[in-house]
Amino acid sequence: MDPVLEQVVRCIHGSGTKAAVYVTGGASQGVSWLMCVPGASATVLEVVVPYSRGSLVQLLGQEPEQYCSADTALSLAKAAYQRAAALTAFGTPVVGLAATCALASEPPKRGQHRAYVAAHSGSGSRLLAVVLAKGARSRWQEEQLVGQALLQVLAQACGLDPTKLPPLPLIGAQAAAPAGPDTDADGADAAAAAAAAAAAAAGNLQLDSNDSTSIQQQQQHMRDEVQSECLPAPDPLKQLLAGHVRCVEYSGGRVFVDAPRCGAGMPRVYLPGSFNPLHAGHKAMLAAAVEMAGLGAEGCFELTVQNADKGQLALEDVQARVAQFVAAGLPLLVTRATLLVDKACLLPGATFVLGWDTAVRIVMPKYYGGSETGMALVFRDIQHAGCSFLVAGRVNDKGDGQFKGLQDIQLPGEVAGLFAGIPEDKFRSDISSTALRAAGQGLQGGSSSAGSSVSSMG
Known part of the structure; x- marks a missing residue:
């Protein structure tokens, strides 16, 4: 040579x-x-x-x-x-x-x-x-x-x-x-x-x-x-908002465009959310989920720009939310995956981390047109994609004020195998994004959520 x-x-x-x-x-x-x-x-x-x-x-x-x-x-x-x-x-x-x-x-x-x-x-x-x-x-x-x-x-x-x-x-x-x-x-x-x-x-x-x-x-x-x-490459977030790419990842000081990292072959855990603002509870939840996922697992936050109820986030809002992760050196995947099944199709084999309140809602038939069959079909597609869920407990601040976990959710038998709980001794955080925003600690000009509603998850 x-x-x-x-x-x-x-x-x-x-x-x-x-x-x-x-x-x-x-x-x-x-x-x-x-x-x-x-x-x-x-x-x-x-x-x-x-x-x-x-x-x-x-x-x-x-x-x-x-x-x-x-x-x-x-x-x-x-x-x-x-x-x-x-x-x-x-x-x-x-x-x-x-x-x-x-x-x-x-x-x-x-x-x-x-x-x-x-x-x-x-x-x-x-x-x-x-x-x-x-x-x-x-x-x-x-x-x-x-x-x-x-x-x-x-x-x-x-x-x-x-x-x-x-x-x-x-x-x-x-x-x-x-x-x-x-x-x-x-x-x-x-x-x-x-x-x-x-x-x-x-x-x-x-x-x-x-x-x-x-x-x-x-x-x-x-x-x-x-x-x-x-x-x-053109501006990646503008491309995402225009629907020309499926996702943009920020990690390791680099930008990865339209290259979703699935969970097949390498355990990957994603924490969906609106992150307005990003707080210590989010970080601790993902860390606990990655630990539970086992040896070799890695975690990433996921923000969707598209919400079925509230429409699409403005470019300025997305940029502000992304900036939090870049400054903290934390990985973030920004997607157009509005529904939970969309996330599963984009990231087959992945594990998604949900809060207790979100997990309760995504197993309610009323969010699937009142049809238990419709709900079962959605979860069948998620199962076929090889995805699963880890549920983190939280205080029921809209009910009895008690700490609730997976054990407090009535899961239909056909989907129960897709869920596992994060024990309270592994993770508990009573920090609330809603409370932080009410205290004036939210992102300026940012709307409350593009990723926390049932519409964006189920």
Whole structure:
């Protein structure tokens, strides 16, 4: 392996960024380079090669208009990014890396030899498009160039200085040293001349057999075309409020857009609420729930911007609530999941933490059109999503003033298995958001709730 490329890979492995990689049609050499330098486990979460049509369609969820295109590469990178988020803990820097290629093949392609390499993260996307000089390289040489492009895009996504990365061994005016790992000091032009001669021998180039300089003449007209583009992400909360993304996560000083972390494979606990204001009771409740969830569990707060009764929160309100968590260094997932079943669909396998008063209401048929069957169907969908609930006790301030827990709720038999209680000795907090707001300690201009009513939970 070329020492310069090896150093690039070592820097990638030392960056702290983890990646899921999806490649199709080529770029396998880039993946190999990533894996053969010690420390790959610090970077690579998963490598998927959706080579067949069916595999690619299944991964993307739809058939692309064109299999080798910029749009398909960007879609693959976004899918890889979402997968990377699902496989890592809150706050872990992740990137989705993808390549879709149409390279030299047998029988020879009629169209261009090209590759599109993309990386996607919460801050936006990077795209590198390469149209290769057709007939100038063997398949192996094309794989090497595209592999270097893959490393280049990943390195930039990991924060490496692009001016310190080796340039691609391009043919034509842009050709530059250092050459590819298996070319000599004359670089890609020498490789192109040899490849052109081989192509001519195979009948791929129409040369005048009487002209001894025809190979060199045709080679002079060969050149690669490269375009790179950086696509910054638009304001994530505006995108969420407009319905263009499903969720925005703030954790570890980073923003993760449209990459929900489900509970499958890694126990995750979410505490839904309005957080006007965020207080010590919220923090203690989530901590107790995470402890009950067992070894390896992690927790996150969840705020929905959409309320079935009160409509959508204003951008300024959402920003004020988010700011509390960012300042405290606490993870927050902002969603459009109005109903409890919506949350379960967005976050399959997750455990949701509820206060006693909310748990009482979500098992009342009157909130399901008065239908016990309707309620049972909702909880069936939640169960199928693999979700469950932890119920924290609280003082019944609208009744007898006694501390109430799960044991005080009449649960229908068909849903009882989805609920577990947090013992009073594990958690009790008599702090009330309502009381704090009444005392003037709420967020300025903030409405009371987007996440505490039954409408937003059931």
